Amino acid sequence: MLVSDLGEFGLIDCITRLIDKKSIKRAGPWQDLLVPAGDDAAAWKSRNGIELITTDILVEDIHFDFSYTSWQDLGWKSIAINISDIYAMGGRPQYALVSLALPGAHLVSDVLAMYEGIIKICNKYGIVLAGGNISASEKVVVNVTLTGMAGKDIMTRSAARPGDxxxxxxxxxxxxxxxxxxxxxxxxxxxxxxxxxxxxxxxxxxxxxxxxxxxxxxxxxxxxxxxxxxxxxxxxxxxxxxxxxxxxxxxxxxxxxxxxxxxxxxxxxxxxxxxxxxxxxxxxxxxxxxxxxxxxxxxxxxxxxxxxxxxxxxxxxxxxxxxxxxxxxxxxxxxxxx
Amino acid sequence: MLVSDLGEFGLIDCITRLIDKKSIKRAGPWQDLLVPAGDDAAAWKSRNGIELITTDILVEDIHFDFSYTSWQDLGWKSIAINISDIYAMGGRPQYALVSLALPGAHLVSDVLAMYEGIIKICNKYGIVLAGGNISASEKVVVNVTLTGMAGKDIMTRSAARPGDxxxxxxxxxxxxxxxxxxxxxxxxxxxxxxxxxxxxxxxxxxxxxxxxxxxxxxxxxxxxxxxxxxxxxxxxxxxxxxxxxxxxxxxxxxxxxxxxxxxxxxxxxxxxxxxxxxxxxxxxxxxxxxxxxxxxxxxxxxxxxxxxxxxxxxxxxxxxxxxxxxxxxxxxxxxxxx
Known part of the structure; x- marks a missing residue:
C-alpha cells in the first residue's frame, strides 16, 4: 500500500501502533509521556512543571511558494505554526530550534531576512532562538522545533466531554x-x-x-x-x-x-x-x-x-x-x- | 552574495550575529543559554539539571541515496547523528521528535521500516520517541530533534586549553x-x-x-x-x-x-x-x-x-x-x- 492510499492520518495511526508495540517503556525515570503520540505536542512531567515539545515543517512548493511568500514571512510562519501547537496544550513557548535546508544558489540576504522574521516572532511571543542546523537541499525546507512549559494541567485533544x-x-x-x-x-x-x-x-x-x-x-x-x-x-x-x-x-x-x-x-x-x-x-x-x-x-x-x-x-x-x-x-x- | 559563496559556516556566523543583535534577552526567567548558537546542542539550566536540545536533518540525494541506504538504516542514522551531538555536550539523550516529509508514492511498509530503525536505536540508547510530524514533499526529508540532560557540568567546544x-x-x-x-x-x-x-x-x-x-x-x-x-x-x-x-x-x-x-x-x-x-x-x-x-x-x-x-x-x-x-x-x- 502506498502512503497516498493510506493518507497522512492513517499513516500516523500505523506509526503510533508500531511505537506502542516496539518501544521499550520506562527505560529511564523521566519517561512517562502524558499524551500519546498524535496530540499537538509531546508532554511529560518534570520538576519544572509539564514540559512540552513540538515540531513542524515547511517545504517549498508544498507548504509555500516564493511567488507569494517573502523570506521574512516564511521565517515568521515557521515559528507561528509551532506556537499554536504549544498553545493548544496550554503551554507557553520557550526555546526554538530552526533546521534549514536550502540550495546554495539563494542569496545570503534572503536567508538573513528569514531569520529576521524568526527573531521578530520569537521576540513577540517570548521565545529564545536557541540553535539549529543548516544543510544543502534542492528545495527550501524549514523545520522548527519548539519547547514549551505548562502549569500543573495541560489541555489535550482527548478531554472534550458531552455537554461542553x-x-x-x-x-x-x-x-x-x-x-x-x-x-x-x-x-x-x-x-x-x-x-x-x-x-x-x-x-x-x-x-x-x-x-x-x-x-x-x-x-x-x-x-x-x-x-x-x-x-x-x-x-x-x-x-x-x-x-x-x-x-x-x-x-x-x-x-x-x-x-x-x-x-x-x-x-x-x-x-x-x-x-x-x-x-x-x-x-x-x-x-x-x-x-x-x-x-x-x-x-x-x-x-x-x-x-x-x-x-x-x-x-x-x-x-x-x-x-x-x-x-x-x-x-x-x-x-x-x- | 550567494549562500554557496559564503559557505555553511560563514552563513552560521552571520545568523548568529543577527540573533545576538536582534533577539530580546531575558524575556523570561528561563532564558539564559549556557552556550552560544553554534555548539553541538543548545543548553540551559533548569531545576532538572542542564537541559540540552539539538536538531539535524537528512535530505534524500543530499545526505543519503536509496540506492545504498535501506529505510531501516535511514531511521537509525537520523537518530544517531543527533545522539552524538547530545553526547558531545556530556548529556544523556531523552526524547526524540521525528519530522518526516515524503512523497505519497512511497510504500507504507518502507515508512514503517524506517520507524523500526528509529525505535531500535531509541531502545538501545534509552530514548523515548515522543512524537513528530508527517507531511508531503518531493524528496524524503527526515528531521530529528533530540533532547538530553546533563549533570552540573557540560562539555563545550570552547573549553579546550593549551596543554590538553x-x-x-x-x-x-x-x-x-x-x-x-x-x-x-x-x-x-x-x-x-x-x-x-x-x-x-x-x-x-x-x-x-x-x-x-x-x-x-x-x-x-x-x-x-x-x-x-x-x-x-x-x-x-x-x-x-x-x-x-x-x-x-x-x-x-x-x-x-x-x-x-x-x-x-x-x-x-x-x-x-x-x-x-x-x-x-x-x-x-x-x-x-x-x-x-x-x-x-x-x-x-x-x-x-x-x-x-x-x-x-x-x-x-x-x-x-x-x-x-x-x-x-x-x-x-x-x-x-x-
Missing amino acids: LIAVFGHPGLSTAGWKALIGHKKIDEADMKIMRRAHVHPAPGLDSGPRLAACGVRAAIDTSDGLLSDLEHMCEASRTGAVIYAQNLPVHRLLKKYFKQEFLEIALTGGEDYQLLFTAGPETMDAITKTMKPAPTVIGEIISGQPGKITVMDAKGNTFAFNCKGWDHYQRASCHE | LIAVFGHPGLSTAGWKALIGHKKIDEADMKIMRRAHVHPAPGLDSGPRLAACGVRAAIDTSDGLLSDLEHMCEASRTGAVIYAQNLPVHRLLKKYFKQEFLEIALTGGEDYQLLFTAGPETMDAITKTMKPAPTVIGEIISGQPGKITVMDAKGNTFAFNCKGWDHYQRASCHE
Missing part, C-alpha cells in the same frame, strides 16, 4: 481564502488582498491564548491547522465523542463572504492553516471566557455523545450539510482545496 | 570510506564492504561515551560529523587555541589503508559523518580515561596556544602536511570529497 460548548478564535478559513486569492485569478481589492494575504503568510496565534484558556480551567483544545471540521474530528475521535456545529454561529470573515459567495461556508469549515485555537468547555467556564478574553472566542457548537468523531453541521432551521472533505490531509488534498 | 591532549573515538574517515566504496567502482571484498557500509549507513556513537567523559572531568568535546580537521578547527576557533595532530597516531582503520592506499590519511583527517567524539583533557585525566574506557579513545595530538583555529598535522619526522580542504561544508564540498 465548542468555541474557536479568529476567522476559520481566512488563511485558505488568502491562499486561494494569492494563487487564483479573482479580482480582489488591494486593501482586502492585504488582509487575506496576511492571514495566510503571517498567521498570528492569539498571544497567550493557550495558557490563558488553561488557567480558566479549559482542558480540551487543538489548533486549527488542518481545517475546522478535520481538527474537531481529531478532537472528537480522541475524546470518543460526537459534535454539532451551528453554521450560522461560525465567525465567517466578511471577505470570505465577499469573494467566495458560493463556497464561504465550506472554506470556513474545511480551510486549514489558521493556527488559532479550537477548544471546548462547560457552559459556565465558556461564559466566563467569552466575557473576559479579548479578542473573544466564538461559540460555534457543542460536544455530544454518539459515534466518536462524527460531526454534524446544522443550519438555523436544523437542516444538516454534507461535505466532500473535512480538511487538509497531505496525501488526500486533491479531493479538497485544489 | 586531543583524543578521538573510533576510526576517523571510515564512514567516508564506506560512502566512497558504496558509490564508487573499486572492487571490494564482501566482508570488507559490510564493515565499511555499516560505518556509513549505521553509525553508532559509543554508548554513554558523552556522559562518561563528562563524569571523568572532560570539559571540551565535539562530535566528528564534518571531518576530524574541520571539527577540531571548530573547537580550536571556539577555544581560541591552535592544535597539533600527530599523523602516525591516528587510529586509521585497516580497510582505509587497504582500499585507499594513496588517500587514507586525507580521508582519516577530512572524512565526515563518523559521529564519534573528539575531546581534549589534561594529561592525567586523559591517562585515566584511556586506561579505563572500553573501547578506549586514541590520543592523536595536543592543544597549543597560537593562532585560533590553526591546526598543524605532523608526521613522525616533524614534517607538516598541507590539505586542500579540512572537511565537510555543505556549500563547498565540491573542492573536497567529490
